């Protein structure tokens with residue numbers, strides 16, 4: 001469970017660290033609480049510390065969080081230890097002072113989609129509802145590493161959405177204007193400007209010539225595992241119990257009110273239960289008798305062997321939905337469409353592998369020289385309009401965070417903060433007020449970014 | 460993944476287009492709630508699912524398939540019946 005290797009991040013010591021240290025000591029009661037070093041001092045990451053550890057055989061690093069047994073009762077429990085569940089716990093503790101809470105994870109922390117995605121972070125959505133939310137999220141990303149004191153390898157390398165024809169350029173311009181109106185950055189690059197920046201693309205392909213791109217410079221990538229670990233550690237330091245190997249198998253209600261959950265590790269009482277189970281949202285909601293507007297599909301991703309730097313940005317190719325970036329280890333990380341059928345297999349099928357490779361070859365034939373190392377799949381909770389849900393449920397005290405489709409990684413900090421706000425105050429956060437569960441029933445406020453219609457199997 | 464067409468046998472998934480869960484459509488005057496439920500809400504099972512596939516690049520049949528969504532194993536397959544057309548056509 002511990003994380004190997006040093007993380008570098010220098011930040012001034014702030015008062016909450018000492019508070020967190022006291023919490024850690026109080027809760028754990030051992031000589032060396034998780035998150036503290038051999039002297040019992042909170043294990044803050046800094047350049048100085050990396051140096052010291054490097055000179056002393058790296059013997060001072062401890063586990064990043066405790067491994068507590070579940071208590072019989074909490075003020076709130078969160079179902080799902082992915083990015084969203086962990087971020088929710090962190091912001092409940094940080095923004096609202098709720099520390100008697102637990103995150104219940106059926107596997108290990110970060111073993112779900114938060115550790116399977118292609119790590120793209122951006123704020124280039126354009127419909128009201130999504131627009132302000134992803135804008136808010138990108139701002140949180142920009143301060144996240146300092147906030148968590150954790151190196152999430154946030155890299156604002158810019159995203160280039162390449163277009164091939166006039167219609168796509170018009171759509172890109174419209175989107176760019178919407179992004180600028182929401183207060184974020186967007187630029188339209190001509191073909192010559194783009195070529196200057198990224199010469200290695202196939203500009204004159206017969207079928208998909210490249211005519212320019214929409215650039216958002218503040219977008220980029222972050223190390224997905226580190227985001228989960230950073231939120232986990234920061235939540236743990238504030239007293240949140242992170243409980244792994246703890247599958248929720250039942251949700252208890254009494255007179256229309258939630259009273260707790262059944263788990264593989266016993267019954268846990270709680271008046272507030274917050275679901276954040278991503279691909280498994282339908283199963284978890286069914287435990288409370290709820291049927292969601294969600295179908296689960298598999299999305300694949302791929303990585304090549306490590307290469308010298310060749311792609312400096314995140315690049316998306318309009319035809320074929322390809323998106324690609326290069327990890328700091330040198331691997332090209334990419335993916336494209338969902339496998340378009342309902343699936344809970346965390347692996348996809350060959351037709352979509354083939355399609356994705358074809359899109360790579362169309363965009364940048366040089367990629368054909370690279371050897372593919374791995375491919376994998378994750379289960380996506382798809383809503384009819386392709387946008388998420390952060391809302392109450394008809395059961396008092398039971399909350400829903402779901403429907404992130406293939407785009408929930410970039411949402412992680414804002415999803416956690418907005419969900420925590422709803423849970424703690426009973427009111428939706430301004431940035432997430434559009435993520436209502438009833439929009440499918442009423443037809444009001446649908447956010448169909450792709451304009452394909454708000455029905456299943458179209459996004 | 461290979462899908463069994465009752466007419467053509469086991470064929471590559473590429474020949475088929477997916478329609479989604481096989482559901483009985485409400486009557487036209489059944490009201491908004493029934494239609495909301497039909498269009499949006501899903502059992503979304505991790506396990507056997509009844510669903511429609513169209514053998515678009517094969518014999519052109521609409522097929523009702525029972526498939527395990529966890530293992531992708533085909534459990535049953537039958538041609539659509541005329542009365543399915545109300546709920547199943549794309």
Ligand SMILES: Cc1cc2nc3c(=O)[nH]c(=O)nc-3n(C[C@H](O)[C@H](O)[C@H](O)COP(=O)(O)OP(=O)(O)OC[C@H]3O[C@@H](n4cnc5c(N)ncnc54)[C@H](O)[C@@H]3O)c2cc1C
Nearest residue numbers: 080082083084106112113114117118120248378408409410
């Ligand atoms: C291949 C791929 C590429 C992607 N690329 C991007 C991208 O580039 N950018 C982007 O923004 N998004 C991307 N996404 C989407 C993003 O990863 C997800 O939307 C997001 O991670 C979902 O939220 P989460 O992190 O909380 O999910 P998860 O990490 O899946 O967390 C849910 C957790 O709930 C747990 N759980 C489920 N049932 C129970 C239960 N009964 N009891 C207890 N625990 C339970 C699971 O074990 C899991 O750990 C991608 C996804 C995939 C699969």
